[in-house]
Amino acid sequence: MTHSPERSAALSDRNARTVTDDAPVISMIGTRAMLFEAPGAFTMAHQRRIWALIDAAGQRSDVQELIPGVTNLMLVFSVPPEDPDQVSAWLRHAWETLPERHIEGRLFEIGVRYGGELGEDLHRVAEHAGMTPREVISIHHGNDYTVCAIGSAPGFGYLHGLDPRIATPRKSVPSLHMLAGTVTIGGMQAGISALTGPNGWNSIGFTEITLFDPLTESPALFAIGDRIRFRPERIEL
Numbered sequence: 001m002t003h004s005p006e007r008s009a010a011l012s013d014r015n016a017r018t019v020t021d022d023a024p025v026i027s028m029i030g031t032r033a034m035l036f037e038a039p040g041a042f043t044m045a046h047q048r049r050i051w052a053l054i055d056a057a058g059q060r061s062d063v064q065e066l067i068p069g070v071t072n073l074m075l076v077f078s079v080p081p082e083d084p085d086q087v088s089a090w091l092r093h094a095w096e097t098l099p100e101r102h103i104e105g106r107l108f109e110i111g112v113r114y115g116g117e118l119g120e121d122l123h124r125v126a127e128h129a130g131m132t133p134r135e136v137i138s139i140h141h142g143n144d145y146t147v148c149a150i151g152s153a154p155g156f157g158y159l160h161g162l163d164p165r166i167a168t169p170r171k172s173v174p175s176l177h178m179l180a181g182t183v184t185i186g187g188m189q190a191g192i193s194a195l196t197g198p199n200g201w202n203s204i205g206f207t208e209i210t211l212f213d214p215l216t217e218s219p220a221l222f223a224i225g226d227r228i229r230f231r232p233e234r235i236e237l
Contacts, residue, residue, distance in 0.1 A: 024095055026088045031080040036091050038071040042188055044160055046071045047148045048100035051224065055101060056094050062087075068224065069149050070158050070189070103225025105147065110192070110207050110228060112141070112183050116236030118206035125168045125185055125202050133237050139163045140204065145190055145228040150220055155212025156194035157222040164188065174200035181207050183230070 025037040036053065038046045053073050057063050065076040081087050114137045115122045126133045145161035152158070167188045175198065178184075182193040184201035193199055194211040211221045222228075 024092060026091055028084055029074065032077045034075045034077070034081070034084065034087060034091075036073045036075070036095070038095070040071075042071055042148075042160065044146060044148075045100060047146075047160060048102060049095060049098060051103060052098040052101040053091070053094055056098060057091075069151060071148075105223060105225030105227055107227045107229065108209075108222070110209060110230050111233040112205040112207050112230050113234045113236065114140075114183075114205040114232055116206075116234075118179060118182060119204045119236070121168075121171070121185075121202035122204045122237075125166060125204055128168045129166045131166070134235070136166050136204065137232060137235060139166050140185075140190070141230040141232055145230075147222045147224055147226040147228065149224065150222065153194045153197075153212075154214075155220040155222065156191060157211070157226070157228075159190040159228060161228075162188055162190040168202050170200040171202060172200075174198045175203065178203060179206065180211070181209060183207055 022039050024039055027035050029035050038050060040046060047070070050068060050071060050073050054066055054068055057066055057073070057075055062077050062079070062081065063075050064078040067074040067076065113119070115133060122133050122136065126136045129136060143161045143163055145159040147157040148160050149158045150156065162185065166185065168185050170186045177196065178193055178199035180193050180196045182199070182203045183205040184191045184193060184199070184203055186201035191201060192207060192209070192211060209221065212219055
């Protein structure tokens with residue numbers, strides 16, 4: 001079983017829409033891929049059940065690749081399934097019966113330079129939240145975060161744990177040159193930019209860590225289940 005960070009980008013971003021039905025949504029993507037989308041909001045309980053689905057689906061002989069996203073999972077089959085409805089029924093049953101899978105990942109403590117030129121959206125986030133920038137910073141680094149999926153760009157981790165008080169919609173006009181290492185908020189998700197380039201998330205700070213190095217044995221720094229703790233190194237308001 002392999003996980004493809006690049007291909008999981010679109011899947012993770014599907015969390016931008018809210019699924020309100022009680023039942024999961026299952027759909028074919030082409031002839032060899034099936035997308036399972038969990039119902040409800042982005043919660044760790046749902047994400048842990050997605051992780052349980054990864055283990056269960058990985059035991060199927062017809063599955064070639066599994067691509068986890070934020071409360072979703074794509075199954076890529078070695079050949080087109082003869083009976084997609086049977087596979088859908090298996091997925092629904094697994095979703096309803098499997099216990100949550102808890103992953104005890106590593107803890108990363110990450111120093112952040114909040115605000116300033118590289119955190120230029122801090123004031124926008126504060127205005128949206130009805131708070132001062134210092135209050136936003138205090139709330140942001142007051143929580144621990146969990147890496148739920150890797151995608152969007154090589155090494156980028158989708159983080160659960162953002163306090164809803166500072167959740168801020170993504171920008172309608174993206175920044176064209178956001179640096180790798182930018183600490184961001186996008187809706188109900190927190191993140192750190194893995195690559196330099198266009199980005200619609202809100203920049204609130206910057207860190208020097210490298211999230212992706214193709215020359216190392218494990219190119220992505222983070223893995224599913226890792227925990228992130230931010231700490232302020234400097235504040236520029």
